[in-house]
Amino acid sequence: MAQKPRQDRRKKVIEALNKARSMELHAIHQYMNQHYNLDNMDYGELAGKVKLIAIDEMRHAEMFAERIKELDGEPVTEFGSKVQKGQKVQVMFSFDAKLEDNTIDVYNQFAAVCRDSGDSISMKLFETIINEEQIHYNYFDNVDEHIETLGDTFLAKIAGTPSATGLAPKGFAVVTGGAA
Numbered sequence: 001m002a003q004k005p006r007q008d009r010r011k012k013v014i015e016a017l018n019k020a021r022s023m024e025l026h027a028i029h030q031y032m033n034q035h036y037n038l039d040n041m042d043y044g045e046l047a048g049k050v051k052l053i054a055i056d057e058m059r060h061a062e063m064f065a066e067r068i069k070e071l072d073g074e075p076v077t078e079f080g081s082k083v084q085k086g087q088k089v090q091v092m093f094s095f096d097a098k099l100e101d102n103t104i105d106v107y108n109q110f111a112a113v114c115r116d117s118g119d120s121i122s123m124k125l126f127e128t129i130i131n132e133e134q135i136h137y138n139y140f141d142n143v144d145e146h147i148e149t150l151g152d153t154f155l156a157k158i159a160g161t162p163s164a165t166g167l168a169p170k171g172f173a174v175v176t177g178g179a180a
Contacts, residue, residue: 009117014073016110017064017122020129022080023103024061028054029083030099034092043089043155044163046143049172050096051163053136056171060129067125089155093144100137104130132173139172 031054038047065075087095111126146154 004117006118009119010071013114013117013119013122014068014071016113017068017071018073018076019080020107020110020126021061021064021068022076022078023106024057024064024080025077026079026081026083027057027099027103028061029079031057031096033083033085034087034096037087038089038092039163041089042160043158045158045161046089048163049139052172053139056132056136056173059171060132063125063129067122071119071122090147093140093147097137097140097144100133100140103133104137107133135173 031050035047035051035054038044038050068075084095107126107130111123111130114120114123114126
């Protein structure tokens with residue numbers, strides 16, 4: 001079997017990286033919108049964690065952009081999907097868990113594209129980011145499970161908590177010890 005020319009393989013990797021970047025840009029805006037809404041609803045603790053996750057997504061978008069530039073590509077600036085605004089807290093975390101679960105699946109496919117294209121650096125980048133997306137999924141799924149199981153009791157316990165949403169450049173995965 002003849003191997004594809006290097007330029008063709010590089011183009012496939014850049015395409016995968018750019019698709020991932022557009023997904024991250026969507027996640028940033030989705031989670032920041034949710035952060036503002038949760039803060040307005042006085043669910044400060046949840047708002048603060050969602051903001052930290054958005055910061056993780058910002059790091060991911062920049063990591064993808066840097067790799068794209070290393071491969072002589074042009075990083076995209078378009079969102080992968082439309083932001084869902086005005087979500088109720090009862091559906092927000094289920095929505096986010098599904099978003100993260102899909103991201104993990106897609107990024108595993110993109111990692112395979114990178115491996116098959118002979119780009120272990122991009123493959124490892126996807127693997128690193130998949131680990132952080134799994135941390136996000138676990139958090140969203142856990143909160144969703146609490147809301148499903150405990151309902152208003154859980155939400156009442158969170159209501160009125162401080163958001164502590166000041167400058168937090170490390171993000172959720174780093175703060176919870178899941179990333180370097």
